[in-house]
Amino acid sequence: MNNHQINQTQLSPGPLAGRGTSFIDFDQISKSFEIDGQKVVALENVTFNLSEGEFAAIIGPSGCGKSTALRIIAALEEPTSGTVTIAGQPPTQQSTEHALGVAFQDHALLPWLNVAENIELPFRISGRPVTAERIDELISLVGLTEFKSARPKQLSGGMRQRVSIARALALSPQLLLLDEPFGSLDAVTRRRMNIELQRIWSEFRPSTLLVTHAVEEALFLADRIFVLTGRPGRLLREVDVPFERPRTDDTMRSEFFHRMVDEMTAALDSTENAPQYAVESLD
Amino acid sequence: MATQYQNDKFSLKPWFIQFISRYWAILLFLVVWQAWVVINAFNPIVAVGPFAVLSDLINHPEIYLSNMFITFVVALGGLASGMILGSLLAIASWFSRFVSAMLTPLAVMFASVPVVALIPIFARLFGFNITTSLFVVVVITFFPSFVFTSSGLRSLPPGSEDLFRVLGAGRLTVLWRLALPAALPNMAIALRLSASHAVLAAMVAEFLMGTTGLGFLFAQNLERFATERAFGAGLVATIASVAMFLVANAIESHIHRRWT
Amino acid sequence: MPSNRWIKNALPGALGILLFLLIWELLGRTGVLGLTWPPLTSVIATLIDPSKTALFLRATSASLTSAGTGYLAGGALGLVAALAGHLIPTLQEGLSRFAAVVNSVPPIALASVFLVLVTTESTPTAVAAIKVFFIIFIAVQSGLRSATPAQHDLFTSLGTGRFKRLWLLEVPTMLPVAMSGLKIAVPVALIGAFVGEWFGASRGLGVLILNAMQNFQISMLWSAVLLATLVSLAVYFILTMVESIVRLRLT
Numbered sequence: 001m002n003n004h005q006i007n008q009t010q011l012s013p014g015p016l017a018g019r020g021t022s023f024i025d026f027d028q029i030s031k032s033f034e035i036d037g038q039k040v041v042a043l044e045n046v047t048f049n050l051s052e053g054e055f056a057a058i059i060g061p062s063g064c065g066k067s068t069a070l071r072i073i074a075a076l077e078e079p080t081s082g083t084v085t086i087a088g089q090p091p092t093q094q095s096t097e098h099a100l101g102v103a104f105q106d107h108a109l110l111p112w113l114n115v116a117e118n119i120e121l122p123f124r125i126s127g128r129p130v131t132a133e134r135i136d137e138l139i140s141l142v143g144l145t146e147f148k149s150a151r152p153k154q155l156s157g158g159m160r161q162r163v164s165i166a167r168a169l170a171l172s173p174q175l176l177l178l179d180e181p182f183g184s185l186d187a188v189t190r191r192r193m194n195i196e197l198q199r200i201w202s203e204f205r206p207s208t209l210l211v212t213h214a215v216e217e218a219l220f221l222a223d224r225i226f227v228l229t230g231r232p233g234r235l236l237r238e239v240d241v242p243f244e245r246p247r248t249d250d251t252m253r254s255e256f257f258h259r260m261v262d263e264m265t266a267a268l269d270s271t272e273n274a275p276q277y278a279v280e281s282l283d
Numbered sequence: 284m285a286t287q288y289q290n291d292k293f294s295l296k297p298w299f300i301q302f303i304s305r306y307w308a309i310l311l312f313l314v315v316w317q318a319w320v321v322i323n324a325f326n327p328i329v330a331v332g333p334f335a336v337l338s339d340l341i342n343h344p345e346i347y348l349s350n351m352f353i354t355f356v357v358a359l360g361g362l363a364s365g366m367i368l369g370s371l372l373a374i375a376s377w378f379s380r381f382v383s384a385m386l387t388p389l390a391v392m393f394a395s396v397p398v399v400a401l402i403p404i405f406a407r408l409f410g411f412n413i414t415t416s417l418f419v420v421v422v423i424t425f426f427p428s429f430v431f432t433s434s435g436l437r438s439l440p441p442g443s444e445d446l447f448r449v450l451g452a453g454r455l456t457v458l459w460r461l462a463l464p465a466a467l468p469n470m471a472i473a474l475r476l477s478a479s480h481a482v483l484a485a486m487v488a489e490f491l492m493g494t495t496g497l498g499f500l501f502a503q504n505l506e507r508f509a510t511e512r513a514f515g516a517g518l519v520a521t522i523a524s525v526a527m528f529l530v531a532n533a534i535e536s537h538i539h540r541r542w543t
Numbered sequence: 544m545p546s547n548r549w550i551k552n553a554l555p556g557a558l559g560i561l562l563f564l565l566i567w568e569l570l571g572r573t574g575v576l577g578l579t580w581p582p583l584t585s586v587i588a589t590l591i592d593p594s595k596t597a598l599f600l601r602a603t604s605a606s607l608t609s610a611g612t613g614y615l616a617g618g619a620l621g622l623v624a625a626l627a628g629h630l631i632p633t634l635q636e637g638l639s640r641f642a643a644v645v646n647s648v649p650p651i652a653l654a655s656v657f658l659v660l661v662t663t664e665s666t667p668t669a670v671a672a673i674k675v676f677f678i679i680f681i682a683v684q685s686g687l688r689s690a691t692p693a694q695h696d697l698f699t700s701l702g703t704g705r706f707k708r709l710w711l712l713e714v715p716t717m718l719p720v721a722m723s724g725l726k727i728a729v730p731v732a733l734i735g736a737f738v739g740e741w742f743g744a745s746r747g748l749g750v751l752i753l754n755a756m757q758n759f760q761i762s763m764l765w766s767a768v769l770l771a772t773l774v775s776l777a778v779y780f781i782l783t784m785v786e787s788i789v790r791l792r793l794t
Contacts (some may be wrong), residue, residue, distance in 0.1 A: 037551060072765050074696075074699075074700070076696050076700065094701045095699060095700050097702065098698050098702045100701070100702070101700075102696075102697065102700040104691075104693050104696065104697060105741075106693050106696050107693070108693040108696070108697040110694065110712070111793065111794050112715045112792065112793040112794070121701070122701050123706075124711065124785070125701045125702070125703045125707055125711065126701070126702065143779075153794075156617070177700075197583035202718070205562065207548065299711070303635050304633060304637060305636045305640055306637060306639040306640060306764070307635060307637040308638055308640065308641030309640060309641050309644055312641065325659075329659055330656075330659045336745045350765055370689070374699045381555055384552070384556060384559075385555040385556065385558050385559035386559055386561060386563070387556065387559075388556030388557075389556070389559045389563055389765070390562065392776060395729075395730050395735040395775070395776065396730060396751065396772050396775060396776065397730045397733045397737065397771060397772070397775050398734075398769045399650075399737060399738060400733075400737050400748075400752060400768055400772070401732045401768060401772075403752050403756035403764055404579075404752065404764060404765065404768055405767070406756060406758060407579045407759070407761065407764060408577075408579045408580060451621050456702055457544075458549065462727065474612075479646070479647055482649075483647075483650065486649045486651065487649070487650065487651055487738065489794075490651050491741075491753075491756075497649075498649075499716070501649075501651060501652065501655075505655060513652075513655065514652070516652075517648060517651075517652030517655075519660035520648075520649045520652065521644065521647045521649065524647035524648075524649070525643070525644060526645045528647065542768075
């Protein structure tokens with residue numbers, strides 16, 4: 001196990017630091033919305049970058065704009081100012097080239113398709129050839145082989161999210177975006193899903209960005225964590241996660257892990273992070 | 284791309300562009316109509332263009348207004364009565380699940396029956412007069428109102444029934460404070476659906492029975508081959524129907540916004 | 544047991560219908576409402592009278608044909624118009640308002656207009672078509688717009704072209720709503736056909752009803768109206784079944 005001292009973790013290099021070139025460049029991004037005539041600032045001059053093959057997480061209090069950041073990278077929103085590039089291209093390029101996989105907060109499974117057909121959807125849209133074996137592979141990857149003909153309404157919340165993740169991975173995407181995928185699950189299922197996700201991710205190692213408000217989840221899954229403040233969302237700090245992969249149950253049980261969780265939770269609770277506007281969440 | 288699928292923000296286009304984009308199809312239709320009449324050089328007893336219709340309307344407003352008033356009274360009176368009676372019956376049957384289960388399939392059936400086909404029966408039963416026209420509109424409105432109010436009374440927010448039981452509320456309290464407010468949006472939907480039907484049904488009734496009103500005006504002038512006046516009656520009825528629908532729609536939107 | 548539950552739900556409804564039929568019969572027998580309300584039994588007797596069967600069959604098939612043709616034509620037109628408005632947003636508002644106005648024109652005015660434009664025999668079809676058009680137009684339009692923003696985002700993130708989005712997302716979402724519209728449009732098509740027939744058609748249930756009313760043939764009047772109602776209910780019922788199958792499969 002690791003013997004690192006706990007300090008202000010901002011600058012301690014993690015296992016993957018310095019590896020690969022900058023893949024996502026999120027540069028001085030600001031995003032504001034108009035809600036009921038009031039201007040609400042979701043993100044303010046946020047800058048970070050992600051290397052290829054890195055797993056990063058964005059955490060922060062509810063309504064701090066972390067989903068907005070993810071949506072900008074997914075080319076579902078445009079920033080008010082600042083530039084985003086992915087592999088040097090604008091974000092729209094990723095979806096045009098069908099190189100983007102997204103698992104949404106509410107799974108967005110199509111109710112008229114069964115599990116296999118939902119996972120097949122990216123193939124149908126991109127026109128890429130697909131074999132039954134490939135679909136079966138993806139289904140067994142998320143452990144749902146017996147349910148391949150079931151329809152979403154017959155599945156539990158956790159199972160639906162697993163289908164959503166399998167679908168996000170279907171085209172072996174360059175970039176994987178996860179928007180609070182386990183937000184609606186109970187704590188036990190969530191822990192299990194985190195372990196599953198780590199296992200699945202290790203098979204392909206796509207560049208991944210996870211949005212979550214659960215500190216344990218971020219610490220368990222990510223190589224780097226970006227901590228956002230409350231609205232307006234500003235980057236408070238970057239944290240390099242020192243745990244070695246593969247991470248296991250033991251990692252989560254270690255005292256070091258617990259102390260990091262406590263320290264980050266305290267950082268999130270500090271007054272710097274208190275939301276400054278009394279409007280509902282933008283996430 | 285995401286914004287394409289959200290509601291359009293308030294448009295800043297100049298008013299004439301807005302006008303054209305909203306009414307282009309209607310304007311196009313009017314132009315084609317007038318052109319059609321002119322090109323074919325129809326004998327006026329066969330067909331007339333929109334200009335002829337409008338000028339008759341403007342030159343003889345009293346005839347139109349007096350008949351429109353009657354049709355309106357029939358339509359509004361029938362609409363109001365039908366909605367009130369339908370809701371009252373729904374409330375009454377709410378007290379008994381059994382009665383409700385008994386009446387609802389019957390009402391759904393009647394609501395999906397071509398009521399216009401029943402007008403001749405009503406005419407023979409109650410005579411060829413205005414009361415019968417009123418009755419027709421009442422029938423058209425009654426059944427949808429009953430069906431929608433009944434379903435509304437039963438679509439309570441989850442957990443609210445338990446809440447009221449825990450608070451020891453009596454039946455009437457539950458009705459007044461929970462079921463009726465819950466039913467209001469559905470009642471508004473029934474109103475919107477019936478509003479435009481009311482005018483048109485009143486007109487068909489007047490047409491068949493020869494009482495006064497826009498339907499009669501239409502029939503009478505069709506017989507006399509005074510086509511402009513007949514079309515004029517049709518036009519006024521269309522406007523009345525659109526107006527009723529817009530008002531009912533506004534009421535429904537307001538209730539939907541406030542209540543849900 | 545599921546069959547027990549079904550019986551429990553259907554029984555009161557059946558009872559209600561039975562009670563209604565009983566009251567009808569009694570009112571007729573006792574003559575409380577006069578000659579113009581015959582007992583149910585005599586109405587049914589007229590309906591199944593063998594000498595009248597050919598007449599009723601001819602009338603029913605004529606009305607069903609014009610209503611049916613109008614239903615299909617109006618439905619197809621409504622579908623096309625809704626798709627056009629959906630794919631070309633600039634056309635949308637104008638089309639919607641036009642459809643709303645057309646729907647507000649009294650059917651009798653429509654019928655008189657069509658007398659000029661098409662033959663007397665085709666007028667019932669035309670009126671039915673116009674009435675059905677509006678309902679299907681609204682249903683398809685609303686259905687095409689009912690996919691959730693999350694579903695749209697999914698398709699955007701997958702880099703979907705316009706037509707694939709339409710075919711893979713918007714159309715499946717639209718189908719259940721369209722089915723409801725198709726169901727509601729059935730009695731409307733029949734009404735349109737009847738009103739159209741009142742303007743000079745030679746055959747049809749509407750013709751039978753009008754003639755019976757004008758000639759004070761009470762039994763015939765009631766039988767024709769009952770037949771029209773039964774036909775309408777039968778088709779409506781079939782479509783209700785289809786609708787629930789569609790809903791089960793697609794949602």
